Amino acid sequence: MHDDSEKYEELKLENQLCFPLYAVSNLIIRKYKTYLKELDLTYTQYITMMALWEEDLLIMAELNQKLHLNSSTLSPVLRRLEEKGYIEKGPLEEDERILFINLTDKGYELRDKALKIPKKMAKEFNLEQEEAKELHRILYKILEQEEKSKR
Amino acid sequence: MHDDSEKYEELKLENQLCFPLYAVSNLIIRKYKTYLKELDLTYTQYITMMALWEEDLLIMAELNQKLHLNSSTLSPVLRRLEEKGYIEKGPLEEDERILFINLTDKGYELRDKALKIPKKMAKEFNLEQEEAKELHRILYKILEQEEKSKR
DNA sequence: TAAAATTAAATCGCGCACAATTAAATCGCG
DNA sequence: CGCGATTTAATTGTGCGCGATTTAATTTTA
Numbered sequence: 099m100h101d102d103s104e105k106y107e108e109l110k111l112e113n114q115l116c117f118p119l120y121a122v123s124n125l126i127i128r129k130y131k132t133y134l135k136e137l138d139l140t141y142t143q144y145i146t147m148m149a150l151w152e153e154d155l156l157i158m159a160e161l162n163q164k165l166h167l168n169s170s171t172l173s174p175v176l177r178r179l180e181e182k183g184y185i186e187k188g189p190l191e192e193d194e195r196i197l198f199i200n201l202t203d204k205g206y207e208l209r210d211k212a213l214k215i216p217k218k219m220a221k222e223f224n225l226e227q228e229e230a231k232e233l234h235r236i237l238y239k240i241l242e243q244e245e246k247s248k249r
Numbered sequence: 250m251h252d253d254s255e256k257y258e259e260l261k262l263e264n265q266l267c268f269p270l271y272a273v274s275n276l277i278i279r280k281y282k283t284y285l286k287e288l289d290l291t292y293t294q295y296i297t298m299m300a301l302w303e304e305d306l307l308i309m310a311e312l313n314q315k316l317h318l319n320s321s322t323l324s325p326v327l328r329r330l331e332e333k334g335y336i337e338k339g340p341l342e343e344d345e346r347i348l349f350i351n352l353t354d355k356g357y358e359l360r361d362k363a364l365k366i367p368k369k370m371a372k373e374f375n376l377e378q379e380e381a382k383e384l385h386r387i388l389y390k391i392l393e394q395e396e397k398s399k400r
Numbered sequence: 401t402a403a404a405a406t407t408a409a410a411t412c413g414c415g416c417a418c419a420a421t422t423a424a425a426t427c428g429c430g
Numbered sequence: 431c432g433c434g435a436t437t438t439a440a441t442t443g444t445g446c447g448c449g450a451t452t453t454a455a456t457t458t459t460a
Contacts, residue, residue, distance in 0.1 A: 111300060111315065119274045120274050126266075174446080194455060196455095219267070291416075310438075
């Protein structure tokens with residue numbers, strides 16, 4: 099009773115994949131905070147801006163898919179980005195159920211300020227380039243598997 | 250102006266490591282929810298219970314370190330676990346600043362119910378065993394690097 | 401073409417995560 | 431001993447992240 103037998107091996111923290119994923123994700127977002135404070139952005143606001151820097155004029159559904167976040171998360175994020183003057187948004191003329199999202203000039207300008215962040219973050223994690231690549235590959239494999247299963 | 254030149258390559262979402270880490274972490278926690286609902290646990294409550302199943306009687310500082318979460322996150326988590334009757338906690342006699350945390354019998358019993366969760370989750374992500382191992386190794390390398398830098 | 405079904409985003413309620421601050425107990429130095 | 435410094439956890443305020451529900455617009459269908 100209350101033993102530590104191998105029956106429970108699978109329930110040990112160190113044998114999980116989910117746990118280090120969660121801990122590393124939290125850790126990295128924590129590190130970003132220092133640098134993002136200067137841009138007056140949260141991490142979620144930052145990746146939203148990244149999506150828009152790549153492709154201005156998105157609709158909500160596209161942003162949901164790109165960021166793997168749904169509207170109940172993104173609606174308030176977009177409201178705050180609009181309040182800060184980085185984006186503008188509104189209903190599409192052809193179909194007013196659909197929300198378009200656009201960068202403002204101020205939003206475009208932020209991109210140059212943001213440019214130094216990836217360099218700074220890279221220094222924080224001195225992974226071998228091979229490891230970084232492999233990590234990247236495996237994570238995207240998981241994400242793509244998920245997208246496939248949705249269709 | 251407003252161009253897409255290689256100047257901004259580093260700012261593309263797909264060239265980040267942080268973003269897929271964050272997205273996969275969210276994805277996995279979302280998947281856990283289905284199974285954890287049956288145990289009346291959130292994901293954070295679940296990993297807290299895992300830590301206690303491995304070693305009953307922890308103090309707050311140990312739990313902070315094990316879970317990479319600080320007391321401002323864990324205090325309310327522990328309060329809820331106590332309300333559910335899975336743990337008990339209180340100040341240590343020798344030093345009343347320190348909080349001890351303990352499983353109740355009900356908390357121990359939950360372990361057997363939880364045992365089927367890892368099997369179910371493994372099915373959701375059919376990674377090659379080699380990939381899972383490599384992912385695990387790299388993530389722990391990052392976590393250990395961080396712990397080292399704290400000392 | 402009017403009512404029902406569907407679609408898209410917003411809102412709501414809850415529980416994290418976290419930095420900053422506070423509160424309380426213990427330590428250490430004179 | 432006594433009191434300022436330190437240590438430890440709790441509290442506070444903000445912003446997610448998400449499932450469930452709601453609201454509003456469009457499409458389908460009888």
